Structures are given as structure tokens and as C-alpha cells.
Amino acid sequence: MPIDFLPVFLMVAVVIALSAFILTLSRLIRPHNPYPEKNRPYECGVDHVGEASAGMFKVQYFVIAILFVVFDVETMFLFPWAVVLKDMGLFGYVEMFVFIVLLLVGFAYAWIKGALEWVS
Amino acid sequence: MDLTQITSSVLASGPEIIIILGACVALMLSLVPRPGQGALLAGLSLVMIALAAAMSLTLAQNPQTAYGGMFVNDGFSTFFKMLLYLGTALTILISDRYLGTEDAAKGEYYVLLLFALSGAMIMVSGKDLLIIYVGLELQALSIYVLVGFLTTNTRSNEAALKYVILGAFSSGLLLFGLSLLYGLTGTTQLEAMGEALDSVETSSPLLALATVFLIVGLLFKVGAVPFHMWVPDIYEGAPSPVTGFMSTVGKVAAVAVILRLLIQDLAMLDPIWRGSVEAVAVLTLAAGSFAALVQTNIKRMLAYSSIAHGGFLLLGLLAGGSEGLASVMLYLLIFTVTNLGLFAVIVLLNRGAGQGENIQDFSGLAKSQPGVALMALVFLLSLAGIPPTGGFFAKFYVLVALVDAGFVLLAVFAVLLSAIAAWFYLRVIMLMYMEQNDQPAVFQVSPAIGWALIVTFTGTVLTGVLPAWFLGVSKAAATAGLG
Amino acid sequence: MIPTAWYLILAATLFVIGGAGVLLRRNVLIVLMSLELMLNSVTINLLAFGHVLQDLRGQIIAIFVIAITAAEVAVALGILVALLRNKNTLEVDELTVLKG
Amino acid sequence: MENVLSLVPVLIKMAIVVGVLLLLPLPLTWLERKIAAHIQQRPGPMRVGWHGLLQPLADAIKLLTKEDHIPAEADRMLFSIAPVVALVPPFLVFVAIPIGDPIQMFGTEIALSISDLNVGLLFILAVSGIGVFGTILAGWASNSKYAVLGSLRSIAQMISYEIPMGFSVIGVVMLAGSMQLSQIVSSQQGLWNVVVQPIGFFVFFVSGLAEAQRIPFDLPEAEGDLGAGYHTEYSGIRFSLFMLAEYLVVVVLAFLNVLLFFGGWLGGPAFLPATIWLLLKVGFFIWVFMWLRFTFPRYRYDQLMAIGWKLLLPLSLLNILVSGFVML
């Protein structure tokens, strides 16, 4: 069975090699003529102010990230459960039901609390 | 699993389910803002705790394991659960006022408290390393958030972040130990693990490594030296009631796990950890007592004091046997009551925005608030272990267990260091009774805190004057735990 | 077949790197990543042992560990956001309101 | 030795897949521009070759020879590797995608997939999740406000829709009792999943669109207000790597829609080889994606998030509970 995954790693190697090849090829044939004006970050021609990556984002992005983590993890439980649900029968269903309901409680809380509202 | 097993399992975890349901209901209620919401949620939480306590007591009639041996209801867990209920209830009582003065009244507070409580309960009842770990994290995660509950207060945020990082770090250590133990035994179920370990040589390096990681992870949670550096910062930064909660409920649960693992089910690891834990215990006592001498913030001082008390608990653990176990349990009971009492006083002194947490703020208290000062005096004396307060019997019983088990030298260390520890409790007493204060603390004791004070004060005095009943209970629980 | 010891050594190495990262690095985000590394090394351990023992429990625990780690990170991020609003720094060294 | 030998067909298949995938964008871009043009009642590219057929080739040469500049304030390392990171996942996904039942060739049985993983579906979802990293790195490394904001939006969008996407296929997995794609396909013998799991399909389709950042969910790249999103600072060949990745994602999604909900290679007319039937369906989906692009207006960002979280997520969870209940 581990052999099934070997192609995965081969593929990674192939793609990286391919990209490297394309990049090198391009490097060989393209012009290279940088100067400070050209190298400035894109800002519609205006001089830019401050660091872009200073971490000053709308807080909603973080909220989304946190919610994502929670639900993504739930997916992790759901998949194996879905595979064997037939064998587990009602008990398995009820267990997952409780799990999902608990999550929904949290989700409802976040919703009502306004965590999902993008425009405040 | 057939249906009867499922029902009995669900029944066995009834108290946990009640608390979690309560938390969910409270969560939903907290979404509907309205006047008196705090009181409503606090009341609801208290009712839920009372229900759970009643259920626990009922379940204690016939000890049983549930969920395929992963969860247990025995005298041991019932005792600890009662402690957890008590600690949480007291915390709830002292919280309302604090949230008011700090302007942080939000319904989620009680929800988180209940979740933390349920996590702690699962820890106490867990009979499987995985379950214990899950409970521990449930409790820890809730407490992380509680520590940072004062969202606009930088101290609180910082404390929370530090706590998350170090808490996760210690969980990592614990987990690593868990994974190695699993590899060695092929199970995480404690009893099976114990049986499997019987055939493993204790000199096996892998086992030693596993034990060390497991114990270090747990000692982190208790705040034993040299894994204590997080305690003062976090105790100082956290909201006062939460600090009280952490130092009691959090500690109770962690100690319960340690006892469950080290004395009960994995007792065969004893030769591996004994030596180092002895050193840790003495160091913990010493470092806690000495560091507390120079503190100026009362919560920081209590943090170190709580470290020192952790050292005493470890001594009880070292004494081992049913006596040692019982001594730790009694100690925790008395410590919970006393410490939360003192935190009630701290909450009373709070003037918002973290003001009123300096030790100096206690000065002149005896003049402006003689009643509260008297209670604080008793709590402090109890923490110092001066009779006739409960603290004396707590320490005394640990000493009895130690001497009984033949660790006289450790006992001598313990008493000498507790003499040093008395110094900083005395300092607070001195401030209260012997110093003048131009701006004496002015406050009204709210009914909730009043009740908390009455309960803790009575508890402290009662355990000091008539400890027989409490002793008997903890001894019975300890015997049940070992049986 | 790769011997189990190698997995364990890999896990231990990752664990040590992660631990060192937590204790030595100063940027909160990197510290959090180091924590992840520690917990992931545990996952490797569990999976390796589960494989050796032909026991599914290892994988189950691994899933739990991942889930809980995720929750932990979520909480850490939340707290970090709150802190950023008040302080605007990611350096652990600058968290100095609490001495020690 | 035997192991090494057994790798030979794998390598051959891999070569074919990589080759096809690399060339696929050429016809696709042409197609897209043509479709766009015709929908908008204009001819589209006509100059290079017959009806502009060679236009993509010309574009490719242009991109290859264009100057590739890195902004002064960018993190050069991350900036350089970001396109590669973005490119890897869509290729990887194809490792697990089967295009038909195993066939007999040269006396051995050859599976029509590079490797039919037993957790194929999970693998695909997981790997496509990695795509986010390319976006993050690109935006972050550019150190330009447009890029950072664009990448943030992209990330938020991608992760938001990844969840309903994941949930929506749970129903399929439940029905098949497996995460292996070939098994999922064979479980649809007789009845396509789209009939049994209409909600699942709807959610999957919509969140797939959003994942691929296709209109109506292409906000991160809304040229009008955000420059070019997370790859604002990219040009030349690196830019084209991003574009390549995006086209491949579309293909992947088309494949998944077909495999999961439209019976894969099953159910075709008898005269058509199963694989061709599959490719036809895939082609149809690719066309649908393009058609949508030029038919629908773009959503506002808050609407976008609201659809993901408030509509699709509860819907998919409900779908799980209901299908589970019905199945038992």
C-alpha cells in the first residue's frame, strides 16, 4: 500500500523539476534590466507608505481562519466516519449527530455574535 | 456496544453531560443581551453545578466504569469532582463583582468556566490516557481564553498568550510521553497499560523517556519547579477570579491525574520517577517560598505561594499509599477553600483596571473593614499552616504521611520551608493590621461575594477545628481510588 | 520496509527542533509553528507505533491530537489578535508588561 | 527489482499526464477567449493562425521571454518559490484521478490512473488545500499592499469554501463506503449521485467555483479594485505559472464533478469508450465554467463570504445529517 503513494512523491519531484526547467529556460532568453523605479511595489504610481505585511488586517480574516480550523478538523472526523457509517449503524450516527449539533451550537453562536458579518 | 451499555455509559457520564448542556444553554442565553444577564447566567451555572453534584453523589453509590473502560466513576473521582464543583461555584460567586469593576461583564465568561469545569471533570474520571488528554485540553483551552478575558487589558492578553504557548508546550511533552507509552504497551487504557508495563523492564530507556516526558508534562501543569516560570506571569495577568480558579480547580484536576497515573495505575513506574520527583518537590517548595518573599503584587505572591503548595502536594504524592493519597486530597480540599476565600478578598479590593492588586493595598484593611480583614487573616494563616485553621491539618496530614512512609528528611525540609513561607503571609497580615492607610479601601460586600466569604471562612475554620469528617471522606476516597 | 526506529528518530528530531523553537525563537508566529512541529512529531510517533503494532488506536489518537492542536492554535490566534490590537507586536521579548 | 519494474507503467502514465496537463492551457485559453467573444458577439483573437488558433502559443512565447522583475522590497526567496508551490497541487491531484476502469494492454492489467489511492478523495481535498500556500506566499512575499490584500482575500475565500466543499462530498463517501475514486464511480452504477445528492452536488459545484476563484467568485483578482490580486507583482514566466495552476484547477474541478456526481465513465452510450465519455463530460463542465464566467456578474465580497458560511455550510451539514439518516 505505501507503494501507492510513491507516484505522489515522484510527481512532486517532476513538477518541481519542470518548473525549474521552465524558469531556467526563461532566464536564458529573457531580458534583464531592473532599475529602482521599476522595482517599486505597484501602487498606482503613488509612493507607498509603510510596510505592507505589518499585520494590520481586518479582524474578520482572523475570525475566518479560526472558524476554518475548527470546521476543517471536523471534516477530518467526518471522512472516516462516512466510510464506515454502514457498519456502525445507528450508534455511529447518533454519535456524529451529537458532535455536529455541538459544532452547530458553536457555529450559531459565532453567527449570532456577528463573526460572519463582513460589513460592520 | 449494545444499547444497555450505551445507556449505562451515558448515565455514568451524566454529570459531565449536565455541565456541557448547561454551558451550551448558557452560551445561547448569553447571545440575548439584557439587564441582569450576568446574574442569570451565574445562577444557571450554579444550578447546573448543583445538579451535576447531586448526580455525582448518586452515581457514587455504585462505582462503575463506562465507555469500554475509558471512563470511571469511583470514590476517587467523585471526591475530586466535588472539589471541582466547589471551586467552580465559589469562583462563579466571586466573579460577578470583578467583571463589573473591570467592565468586562460578558456572558461567555460563565460558559467558559463551565467548559473548563467539564474538562477538569473528564480528566478526573478518565481512565484512558487519550480521554485524560482530551479533558485536559478542554479545560486548558477554556482557561486560556479566560486568562485573556479582559480583552482591552494588555496584561491579560499577554498572560493568555504566554499561557497558550507554554500550555501547548507542556501538552506536547505530555503527548510525546503518551505516544511512547502507547508504543511500548500498545494501549492507552490505563489498566491494560499497567498490566503491559509489568512485563517491561523499568530500566528500559524508552520507558524512562516516556515516563519523564509524561511527568514533566504534568508537572508543568501543576507549576512545579523548574517548570514553574509561567505561573507568576499568568497568575498576575489573569482576571483575579480566573487566577483563583486556575490555582484551585486547574490544580485539583492536574493533581488528580498525577495521582491516578503515578500512584494508582502506573505505580510500577515508581522507581523511574521517585528520585527526580523528590528533588523537584524540595526545589518547588524552596523556590516558591523564597521567590514569594520579594513580591509586591498580591497575585504574584500568591502565584509563588501556590507553587510552594504544589511542592507540598508532591510530597504527599511521594509519601504514596492510601495515606499519601488521602493527604493530598485533604490538602487540595483545604487549599481550594482557603485560596478562593483569599481571592474573594482580592476581588473586593479590586478597583478596576487592575488597580488594588498591590500588596500595599491591603494596608489598613483591619481598620476600614474589620470583618473582611479578619477573614483574610484566617485565610492567610491557613495558607501559612498555622493552627487552628484548616491549613495546619492539610500540612500536618502530609507530614504524617511522609513520616509514616519514612521520609523524615523531606518532612524536615518541608517544615523549615513552610516557616519561611509564613513570612510573606505574615507580611500581608502586618499590612492589614499594623499599617495606616490614607486611602482605606472602601467597598460594599455584595451578597454573592458575601456567600463565598462565608462558605470559605466556615470551611477554613471548620477544617481546622473539626477536621475528622473531612479526613474521613478523603481517606475513604483515597482507599477507593487505590482499591 | 523502513525500521521503526527511524520514524522514532525522525519524530524525536522534529520534537527537539520544535521544542527549541518554542524556547528560543522570539516571534510569536514562529513559536506557534514550532509548537505545531512538536505536536506533529507526536503524530508521527503515534502512526509509526500504530503501524508496528497493527493497531488502529494509533491513528485514532493521531486524529484527536490533530484536532486538539487545531483548537489550540485557533485559541492562540484569537488571543494573538486581541494582543495585536493592544500592542502591535509579534515579538515575545516585547511582551514585558508582566515581568519575568 | 520487481518493484522498480512495476514503476515503469507508472512513469509512462505520469509522463503522459504531465505532458497533457502542460499543454492543456493552450487550447483552453484559446477556447475561453473564443467563448467569451462569441457570447459577447465579437470574433475574439483572429490574427495568429486560423481563427487565432496559434494565439496561445504566441502568448506562451511572449511570457517566456518577458522580463521577470522582482520588486525591491519583496522577499526574493519566497517570491521565487511561490509560483512553484502554487503549481504543485493541481498536478498532484491528477495522481489519484482515474479516467476509466482498468484495461488490458500488453498482457497486463493497467489501471487508468497513475495511482488509485484508497483515500483518493481525501488526498485530493488535502492536496488542493495546499494550493493556499502558493497564494499566501505570493501575496506576502510581494510586500505590496495590493498583493497582500489580494492574497488575504483569496485565502479567506478559499478556506471558507473548502469547508462546504469537504462536507458536500461526505454524502458521496457515505454512499460509496469508500474514499477511493474508482469505487465511488462504480457505486454510481445505475444511478448517478447527482440524483441522490442534489444538495451535495449544488454545494460542491458552487464551492468548486469559488475554490477556483472563477466568476462569480473571482473577487480576489477583481482587476477593477485590487490590481491583479495576489499576483499583482508577478510578471513573465512566474505569472504564467500561476495562470497554469489556475487553469489546471478548473480541469481538476471538472473531473471531480464528473467523477463524484455524474457517474464518471459510467452510463455512456455503448459505442463510446468509457474514457472518452468521461472526457466529454469533463469538457462539458469546463465549458460550463467558462460560460458562467461571461454570464454572471461578480458578487460583493461580503456577499461572497455570506454565501459560503451562511448558506453552503449549514446546507452541507444538513445534507450530511439527512443523508445519514436516510441511508440507515
Added chain:
Amino acid sequence: MTDLPVLSILILLPAVGAVLTPFLRKDPIVRWFSLLVLFADFLLALWVLLNFDPNTAAMQFGEHRVWVPNLGISYRLGIDGISVWFVVLTSLLGWICVLASWWSISIRVKEFMTCLLAMQSLMIGVFCALDMILFYILWEAMLVPMYLIIGIWGGANRVYAAFKFFLYTLAGSLLFLIGILLLYFGGGQTFDVLALMEVQYPFPLQIWVFLAFLVAFAVKIPMVPVHTWLPDAHVQAPTAGSIILAGVLLKMGAYGFLRFSLPMLPDASQYFAPMMIALSAVAIVYGGFLALAQSDIKKLIAYSSVSHMGFITLGLFTFDAKGMSGAVIQMFNHGITTGALFLFVGIIYERTHSRDIAAYGGLIKVVPLFGILFAAFLLSSMALPGLNGFIGELLVLAAAFGVSGWAGAAGALGALVGAAYLLGVYRQMLLGEVKTPGDVFVWDLGRRELACAAPLLLFVVWFGLYPKPFLTILQPSLDHLMTQLNPTAVTP
């Protein structure tokens, strides 16, 4: 005998008083109330003394109640010929203390009286306790009210003194606790004092326990290397605090030796006797010379206490019937005399606010009543024949010479030095030219002060002239103690 739990009443009466006091409204009421309670307690103690059966060494008025059965701790009380005297002494000094602080304590009277009443209850409890843990608890609990008395109502440096007092004694007594546990687990399996006396402990254990006990008792007595808390505490404490400290608390250390170390650990006591005698001799001489060098009258008396307590330990560790009884007599007398001295210092201090010996002169001319009484107590402290101090010191000295010439010589030297500094005080303060610090007006003793001094004087004279009743009650218990010390002597 009656069935009444007399000792419990004796203990609980002040305790109840202490609980009630905070609820009283006005200061005068508080004062009268405390006085009443303590005086009642004193009368009760006298009743106990009168009903005491002098013919037996057994514990009388015994009480036994189960307290903490799981730990084997019980509430066990009883008094013998030795402790009955301390009960009387304590209850006597108790109400005197109230009178002595009648006006001098003007702030937070309620709290003060509460502490005083609590002290009284605990001190009597200590002397009655026949359970080691009960004893320990009472002994330890005493620290708190005493700490507060010194710390709140003391002199300028009171906080430091209070801290020092508390920590010294606490550190000492914690080891005592370990010692108790060692006794329990070393074979006794009980905390009953009488039962523990019967146990024959192995020698090494005795050594360790003796050392543990020694630390606790030596701090309390205080013996020489650990005596430094005493001058501070004495000087800073209010008058009542000094009286209690000198009169009762110091005796507890010696009482501990008498009650626990000697009978329970006879072998170790024998073994350590030379060391103890040496330390006592050092204490006598060293304390005496230090006292000689003091200019502060309170400090002088404090150091004289060190010296006098040295006599007591010296007597105890001679293991001689004479020395023993001398030591016990000396304990009692020292309580009376030194208590009285502190009382008088307090009286004069109230008027002049100075404790500088050199600032006074010729007081006997100005305040004759004060002068005469003060002189009497000074002389008693000096062990003038005919006053109470004499007989005890004489017996101890005689026994000491019997044991070791050096010790006897040291004792004699100490007595001489004692005479020197006490006479110095007498001469400086009472005789000579009349002067008072800052030339303030000094008035003679009032009725309240007389009421304090009179009973003390009565005891001084009574025991000086007719100590027989005292000895009668004491003797059986002392004899019993002697037999316990030499168990081989009784068993044929």
C-alpha cells in the same frame, strides 16, 4: 471531684469572651467585660487549686474526647502538681494584664482584649493539654494573638520585633511537630502524652527527637544561641505583652522539657545533659553580663530573664531531685517576679515615656509606694532570702555543684552578677538624687495599679516565707518525674 469539665471551662471561658468581645460597642464595656471574664477564670483556677489532691502524681480533672479519630488525635486534658501551678499563674497574670493595659491601650481596645482573651485560653490550654497534637496546636496558635499584640500595640520598632518573634518560634516549633510524628511512628502509635511516656524508645530515635524538641523549647525559653528575639520582643511589646511573654510564654519551653523531653526521652536527656548544662551556664553568665550592660530597663529585665531561665534549665538537667524542684519553683517565681517587674516598668513608662535607667533617680522619695514595691520585686528577682526567688535558686545551685563544679560556679557567678545589675537599678532609680526624664511629674500608684501589684506581692512574700503548700502539691509529681527519668531505679 465533680463531673464538670472544669478544665474545659477554664479554657473555653476566655475563648468565648474573645468571640464575644468584638460585638461589644464601647471601649469601657470591653475593658470591664474582659476583666470580668479573666477574673472569673482566675477564681475558677483557684477553685481547681483548692480541690487539687496533693497526694498523687496522677493527672487530675482529666477529660478525654475523641477529636480526630482518623489521625489518633484526641482532646485530652488533665493537670498534675506541676501544671496546676502554671494554670494558676497564667490565670492570675491574665486579669492583671487587663488592668495593666487599662489606659495605656487606647486604640483598638476591642482587638486588644480579644487577643488577650484568646492568649489566655490558649495558654491555659497548653498547660492542660495531654495530647501531643492538641498541645502543639495550642502552642502554635498562641503565636498569632501574641504577634498581633506586639505588632499592633508595641513600640516604635514593633513590626520588626513581632516578625522576629513569630518566625523564630514558628521555625522552632515546626521541628517539634516532626519530633512528635517521629514519636508516633517510632513506636507509640498514639499522641497521648501519658501513653508516650510509657514507651521505651531506641536510643538513636531519642537523640533525633530530643534535638527536634530542643530547637522548639530552646527558642521559647530562650536558651543562648537562639535568644535574640527576646530582647526585641520584650522591649517593643506593650506592658501586657511583656508580662505574658515573661510570665508565661518563657515557661512553656521549660515546661516542654519537663513534660516531654525528660520523661519521654530519658536516655537522650541524660546523653545531652552535659551540653544542656553547659548551655545553661553560658546563658546564666552571658545573660547576666549583657543585662549589666543595658541602659534600657526593659532590655535589662529581658536579659535577666535569659539568665534566670538558664537557672531553670540548669536545674532540670542536673537530674537531681533538689535541682528539679528548684527549677520548677524558679519557673513559677520567675513568672511572678518578672511579670511584676515588667508591670512596674510599664507603670513608670506610662508616666514618663522613658525606659532609660540613668534618667531616673530617687523615685522612692517621690513615689514611695511605687518605690517600695518595685524594690521588693527587684530583691525577689535577686533571690533575697525570705522572698520567693531565694529557695529556687538555692536548690538549683546546690544541685549544680553536685553535678559539676564548673556549672555551679557559673551559677553562682550568675547570681552575683544578677545581684549587681539589680542592685544597680535599685540604686540608680530608687535612691539618690530625685530626677525623672524631662522632669515630668510622676504620681504614685493608683488603686488600679495597686490591685495589680498586691496579689503579686502576696505571692512573693508567701512563697518566700512559707513555700510548704506549694511544695506539697508539687512533690508527688516531681517524684514521679524522677522515677521516669531513671526507669531502672524503680523496676527491681
